[in-house]
Amino acid sequence: MNLEQTKSEKLIKVGFFMETTFHFYVYENIIFHLQQQSIACCLVINNMMDEPKLINDMLEFFRNTKLENLSIELLTSLRESKSKLSVMVSPYFSVGLQSTADYHVRAMYGLAKEGWNHAWWNIFYDIILCYGDYTKERLNVADNCLVVGNPKFGKWYFPERFKNIEGMLKIDNKKPVLLYAPTYGKLSSLDEWGKKLSHLQNFYNVIIKLHHGTTFRDTEKAQYKLAKSFFKNIITQSDITFELLKFCDYVLTDNSGFIFDSIYAGKRTILLTSAKINNIISLKEDYSNQQSAEFKMRDYLPVVENIESLRHCLAEEYDWSRNDKTIAEIRHHYCDPWQDGQAGYRAANSIINLIHNKKKIRNDIATNLRTVIFEKR
Secondary structure, eight states, X not given: OOOOOOTTSOOOEEEEEESSTHHHHHHHHHHHHHHHTTOXXXXXXXXXXXXXXXHHHHHHHHHHSOOTTEEEEEHHHHHHHOOOEEEEEESSOOGGGTTSEEEEEEEOOOSOOHHHHTSGGGGGOSEEEESSHHHHHXXXXXXXXXXXXXXXXXXGGOGGGOOOOGGGSOOOTTSOEEEEEOOOGGGOSHHHHHHXXXXXXXXXXXXXXXXXXXXXXXXGHHHHHHHHHHOXXXXXXXXXXXXXXXXXXXXXXXXXXXXXXXXXXXXXXXXXXXXXXXXXXXXXXXXOOTTSHHHHGGGTSOEESSHHHHHHHHSTTOOOSTTHHHHHHHIIIIIOSSOSSOHHHHHHHHHHHHHTTSSOXXXXXXXXXXXXXXXXX
């Protein structure tokens, strides 16, 4: 099948919706494989949102990053022009996305907080690119979900492209490395675990990888200040995630989608919790709940509520092999059934097939639902 454009075709252009710099790394491998097949791509910044720090961080990123044949557009300019992209790829629905493209594709950015991640707005998408069968089974409507693997992990299979990060860290090579990756908001463990983990810095190299929400949202100023006061090694950028995963011996996290990045990377993963976090989840006061993927992982990964339990899990004699088979099944079912670094290629071909409308069949129920839900809002 020849997927190359012909001169007689309408100019094909695929947009990628950006609300944080992190989103670029969700899309990067998809963009690469689209460009390999002569598909023009652009990054669309949501300058309609009231988040000046996030917008400025994206603009700074674009100024300092060489982006091959990749144009930058503002969402307001795209909407004012009345012209439509062939496809808009986005990690979730935003009102500003309406009427910007002929087709809309969702590229998953994580698996946590299913109260949000699996919400009603998923019907907006013509196709949803799922990491694995777990998500497809929960979101599939009118056959709109395609399992492609995790495009973000394309880089993981090319360690020769990794940056040398030791120079930016204060590391004692005689100590094991703990990578702490808390989520942000109500379910973050930072306020209750930050000080406790800081005391471990005498025995371990502790690196905290902050969620972009903690770094840039005004509502998270107190959490950001806590992190700065407790830890020597603080990472705020999104471009060295795989380097950090490669470098660390253990991952400590909470209710973050980073659980699944750690599982994918084969890391020893420990879940931090507290009575406060457990109460929020049981009362459904946030987007996470006891049916969410990240909560289900408590059945298979060590969960700790105090420093003594954490030390037990970090001890050399702790048996990490007892759940190896189950974790391998989770990696296949939740994260990526192929684990071959080719998810970006599969995602790109799914987008191209959508543009060329290979199915030739319109689903009337999905079309009607979109009209009722979105056009009348």
